[in-house]
Amino acid sequence: MGSYLGDPLLFLIDTVFGLYIIAVMLRFILQMVRADFYNPISQFLVQITQPVLRPLRRVVPGFAGVDISSVVLMILLQAAALALMSLVAYGQVNPIYVLARTPVELVGLVFTVYIVAIIVMAVISWINPDRYNPVQTLLYSMTEPLMRPFRQIIPPIGGIDLSPLAAIIAIQVLKMLLMRPLNSAVPPII
Numbered sequence: 001m002g003s004y005l006g007d008p009l010l011f012l013i014d015t016v017f018g019l020y021i022i023a024v025m026l027r028f029i030l031q032m033v034r035a036d037f038y039n040p041i042s043q044f045l046v047q048i049t050q051p052v053l054r055p056l057r058r059v060v061p062g063f064a065g066v067d068i069s070s071v072v073l074m075i076l077l078q079a080a081a082l083a084l085m086s087l088v089a090y091g092q093v094n095p096i097y098v099l100a101r102t103p104v105e106l107v108g109l110v111f112t113v114y115i116v117a118i119i120v121m122a123v124i125s126w127i128n129p130d131r132y133n134p135v136q137t138l139l140y141s142m143t144e145p146l147m148r149p150f151r152q153i154i155p156p157i158g159g160i161d162l163s164p165l166a167a168i169i170a171i172q173v174l175k176m177l178l179m180r181p182l183n184s185a186v187p188p189i190i
Helices: 005-034 039-061 068-090 095-127 136-151 163-185
Strands: none
Touching: 005 039, 005 068, 005 095, 005 136, 039 068, 039 136, 068 095, 095 136, 095 163, 136 163
């Protein structure tokens, strides 16, 4: 398909699938950290993901407290997005590429979600440090397991908490070290 229609279509596929994958990923992460599911944002995530997860849970049960159906849904959605984008861009789908690229994309997205969550948490703490803010309570639940070791190593200096900066740097370094070999292991698209 020509780039005139192809580029907007690729953008729409990437955006729609990406936003839904992020919603499923956030629901999964919040379940893993046992966040408050009475929080309005948690309720929003449950309501938009439940129609797809409910039938999938009948086929894919959880295991040891881990919602395997959410992981399967993220994999299926990412594979579908890559296949559709490949079909639009190249007119064909390479299943080996889609299967190899799907976990790489999801791992990269996990890193990005945590980096954004830490940045948003830090900005909210500067602007409106309200401990009862629904966004802040969820972000705290999500990021605290990761932030705790950094807070133990780096105490606040002059009232400023530098542990989010250290955590972001560490996540970015880990992402660089992990994503390069993963990206190089993926075969070419065609």
